[in-house]
Amino acid sequence: MKIERPRGTRDFLPDEMEKRRTIEKIMRRIAESYGYREILTPTFEHLELFTIKSGEGIIEEIYAFKDKGGRDLALRPELTAPVIRMFVNECVGMPKPLRFYYFANCFRYERPQKGRYREFWQFGVELIGSSSPLADAEVVSLAYRIMDELKIKFDLHVGHVGLLRHLLRDLDENVASKIMRLIDKKDVEGLEKYLDEVGVSSDLRDSIFSLVELVGDRDVIGSAKEIIPDFDFGHIEKLCDVLDALDVKYKLDFGIARGLDYYTGVVFEAYAKEGLGAQNQICGGGSYRLAHLFGGEDTPATGFALGFDRIAEICEVELERKKKVVVVSFRGLEGEAFKIANTLRDKAVVVTDVMERNIKKQLSYANDINADLAVIVGERELKEGKVAVKDLRSGEQKAVSLNELLDLI
Numbered sequence: 001m002k003i004e005r006p007r008g009t010r011d012f013l014p015d016e017m018e019k020r021r022t023i024e025k026i027m028r029r030i031a032e033s034y035g036y037r038e039i040l041t042p043t044f045e046h047l048e049l050f051t052i053k054s055g056e057g058i059i060e061e062i063y064a065f066k067d068k069g070g071r072d073l074a075l076r077p078e079l080t081a082p083v084i085r086m087f088v089n090e091c092v093g094m095p096k097p098l099r100f101y102y103f104a105n106c107f108r109y110e111r112p113q114k115g116r117y118r119e120f121w122q123f124g125v126e127l128i129g130s131s132s133p134l135a136d137a138e139v140v141s142l143a144y145r146i147m148d149e150l151k152i153k154f155d156l157h158v159g160h161v162g163l164l165r166h167l168l169r170d171l172d173e174n175v176a177s178k179i180m181r182l183i184d185k186k187d188v189e190g191l192e193k194y195l196d197e198v199g200v201s202s203d204l205r206d207s208i209f210s211l212v213e214l215v216g217d218r219d220v221i222g223s224a225k226e227i228i229p230d231f232d233f234g235h236i237e238k239l240c241d242v243l244d245a246l247d248v249k250y251k252l253d254f255g256i257a258r259g260l261d262y263y264t265g266v267v268f269e270a271y272a273k274e275g276l277g278a279q280n281q282i283c284g285g286g287s288y289r290l291a292h293l294f295g296g297e298d299t300p301a302t303g304f305a306l307g308f309d310r311i312a313e314i315c316e317v318e319l320e321r322k323k324k325v326v327v328v329s330f331r332g333l334e335g336e337a338f339k340i341a342n343t344l345r346d347k348a349v350v351v352t353d354v355m356e357r358n359i360k361k362q363l364s365y366a367n368d369i370n371a372d373l374a375v376i377v378g379e380r381e382l383k384e385g386k387v388a389v390k391d392l393r394s395g396e397q398k399a400v401s402l403n404e405l406l407d408l409i
């Protein structure tokens, strides 16, 4: 019986893993250059961590289970709540702000399609301890820099959930959340129906629709002020000042509602311009408050997560290529061949025969795996302290000493 992998999961073969690791390295390098340090939280957590504030969208998709002790647990659908749980438990005395980054798998019970999986990876950062627009500016520009260095073609949209929340402040919390979710899904029809159903005033309805349609450059702040005159736009304006100084290209978009409920301020999303179809959101983030819900002091934080699998799908990176060498040996000289292979491994990828094949088959395998060089270990050459080296691209072969061999690689 052949056992298939579970729906929505993937196997990654070496070529793909090599590409993924190369991309991951670039992301790590950039995040570290901004002072972010890596952390890791458990793959599963108490279910409650994700039901307190992540929102219904996440709860519907959660991989929840009971363990043998009857505890309700869940595979993490994201890492923001776990990171803040960790912060509350382990990091309270540390000097703020804290800069953390993570690269880890997440699990959501979604309908699988291109770019949407049940197990997927996120590369994200959380900047904990500041509510300043400067913190938002750092986080947005870091996300931008990563996507830019990876040469992805993307649109960055920056908004503020405070505006929508301000409009919805007099509604019941659950009603407001549902409205935010419909806005997040861009489900205009559903939103109209729901607004009818809960009977919001036509003024509020008009304000909601005008606000979510506001997408553009800084001028849209003026239009937003007309819709919500009593909102303080100072934070957004300061953020725009810094992003403009950094030459970050973005659009303001006050229709960003985000699928997670914990955001309180600036929110942002990036969409790939090509290669992904419907699931083109490659980054999501914003500022939020969660620490007080997990037993800590109320602490502002801001962060983002990049959809690593979507980025890996569209991003072209140059792979670092080490020379590949196959050490081919005659019967009885395997020990020598293994020893020679070891001396070369600091400089190249070196494989030896483990199938007890004859020389012809060993050479043919070397060609099959696209090796650059074959080092042939034979009795006659060894007696002179030499080996034969065959360039598998040109077919040229010569005898060299072991020292010369090292220089050749």
Ligand code: HAM
Pocket (backbone or CB within 6 Å): 077, 078, 079, 080, 108, 110, 115, 116, 117, 118, 119, 120, 121, 122, 124, 125, 126, 259, 260, 281, 282, 283, 284, 285, 286, 287, 288, 302, 303, 304, 305, 306, 307, 308, 309, 310
């Ligand atoms: P999110 O928007 O739910 O935000 O996820 C971030 C990114 O993960 C998405 O933009 C998308 O690229 C990717 N993603 C989400 N679901 C899937 C899936 N089923 N398959 C493949 N990729 C997926 C968060 O998770 C927040 N924790 C981000 C954050 C960090 N906010 C503040 N700090």
